[in-house]
Structure formats: C-alpha cells, structure tokens
Amino acid sequence: MGRNKMEKPNTDQRGHRTVNVRFDARGLVPAVVQDEDTGQVLMVAWMNEEALRLTQETGQAHFWSRSRQELWHKGATSGNFMNVRQIWVDCDADTLLLKVDPAGPACHTGERSCFYRRVA
C-alpha cells in the first residue's frame, strides 16, 4: 500500500484520484447526475462540502437546496433515492459528475429525467 501510494501519489488505494474540489464563493459546486446504466443525464443539482461528504459516506446522493437553503437527501420524501456508483471531477475541479443507479424518477414531475423538454 505504501509503495503503491508512492508510485501513484495522487490516487488512493482503489486508484481514485485525490482532488481538492473547488467550491465557489457560496461554498457550492454543480453536480451532474447521470444514469450509470443508460447514460441519460437525469438532473443537475448543487453540493456543498457536507452534501459531498454525506454522499460519499452513505452512498446516496445528497445536495444543497438553494431554494430551501438546506441539505437535501434526494429521495428522503419521494423514496426515489439515488445510489451513487461513481463520482468524477472535471479538469478545473469545480464541477462533479455522479453516475447513479436511481430508485425512481429523478424529476419532481415524475419524469425520469429533469431534461424532458427539448427546445432546439
């Protein structure tokens, strides 16, 4: 383990990168949520440091609700939890991509994805 760490100083023992996520002035980053199986983009929500930590600890997506100004355990009221399989970070470390196994529709309208309206 120690040797592996020295060879790959920026990865943990599972080969995942250790990256300092760059939260914005409000302490938030956008998180794109993608269905791991189908590739469908389901929604975009915001995470603060605590939401990211809870997501990693529980394996279920947590966000920061900007409208309600509170932590939001996705599915806590609807039952449509999102089981997070992978978390990726972009090149400038200010956006996350969550690959998930959703327990139900992502959207509060009942649509599978929040992106159900094509405009062009």
Next chain:
Amino acid sequence: MGRNKMEKPNTDQRGHRTVNVRFDARGLVPAVVQDEDTGQVLMVAWMNEEALRLTQETGQAHFWSRSRQELWHKGATSGNFMNVRQIWVDCDADTLLLKVDPAGPACHTGERSCFYRRVA
C-alpha cells in the same frame, strides 16, 4: 401549421418546446454538454443569452467564459468545435443540456471529456 400550433401551444412547428430560460443573477445558466453518440458527459460550461442565441444560430456551441469574462466560441482556437444536435432544458428552466457531435477532445488537456478523474 396553425391548427397544430393551437393544439400544442407550447411547441414550435418542429415540436420543440418554447421555454423561457431562467438565467441567474449574473445572466448565466450552466450547460451540460453530452456526446450525442456515446452519451459521455464531456463538460459543463456557462451560457448567457447571447451565447445561447449564437449557439442556436450557428449550430456550434458558444459559452460565456467566467474566467475571461467574454464570449467563447468553443473550438475557435483549438479547432475542436462542438456541433450542437439538440438542446434540452430542465424542469425549472435554469439548466441546459446540449447533445453534441464534438470535432475533437472537449478538454483543454486533450482528454475527450473534462471528467477524466474519478474521485470515488
């Protein structure tokens, strides 16, 4: 056409929704860029009203660069233009999803996607 319009008052003649995009206080919305063929999420960038208009007019992705504070025709310097096939809007109309045919890597690092680092 007129009849169709009356039956579907919120769609144009191609069946696309007419939605008022809700730009934030800075006049911006995040845009998720997805490879139309592979489903890979390539990047997230920001659009203002002009970037969205230019994208629709030219068929190539334009963004607003927050770091440079200027309009950014993706690929203008690298040649890696993004041909936009579809634009979708989310349920609360404050996030866009662009399905594109990319002419080359999305990321300035040369990676196909900006999300090339898995963190969990």
